[in-house]
Amino acid sequence: MKTLEKNCTFCKIVDGSISARIISQNDKAVAFLDAFPLSVGHTLIIPKRHYSKVQDMNREFSSAIFDLLRVVTPAVEEATGVKASTIAIHNGLEAGQEILHVHIHIIPRISGDGAGPVHSMFKNRPQISSEKLDSMLDRIKERVELS
Numbered sequence: 001m002k003t004l005e006k007n008c009t010f011c012k013i014v015d016g017s018i019s020a021r022i023i024s025q026n027d028k029a030v031a032f033l034d035a036f037p038l039s040v041g042h043t044l045i046i047p048k049r050h051y052s053k054v055q056d057m058n059r060e061f062s063s064a065i066f067d068l069l070r071v072v073t074p075a076v077e078e079a080t081g082v083k084a085s086t087i088a089i090h091n092g093l094e095a096g097q098e099i100l101h102v103h104i105h106i107i108p109r110i111s112g113d114g115a116g117p118v119h120s121m122f123k124n125r126p127q128i129s130s131e132k133l134d135s136m137l138d139r140i141k142e143r144v145e146l147s
Contacts, residue, residue, distance in 0.1 A: 085108050
């Protein structure tokens with residue numbers, strides 16, 4: 001696996017060729033203000049190695065980004081004067097990931113901001129029977145046990 005990708009915007013932030021408003025970092029992850037914020041204080045946390053999807057990361061890098069998330073989230077909420085934030089990861093193009101480098105959004109939220117809960121994102125929800133839910137449960141559990 002390559003450490004950085006030459007055409008990746010987030011890799012360019014990691015190597016310093018693109019500037020960013022860095023909040024905090026550790027040896028494997030960095031948190032910075034989103035250049036195109038959805039709310040004041042919108043922050044991104046990325047691994048300092050190029051991984052396209054969450055499942056591609058090793059334990060060290062996944063731990064590092066979530067350790068930083070745990071520390072930065074309350075700081076963002078306190079600094080912006082909010083009591084809540086949406087924490088989101090888009091994992092792949094079809095999920096809305098615009099830059100194919102793992103990144104976690106911390107989006108400060110207030111009542112009435114118009115964003116709504118994650119369930120409001122989906123207008124065409126599937127109707128799934130209990131039998132299909134049970135079958136899906138079994139299929140996912142099988143794959144978890146194999147990993």
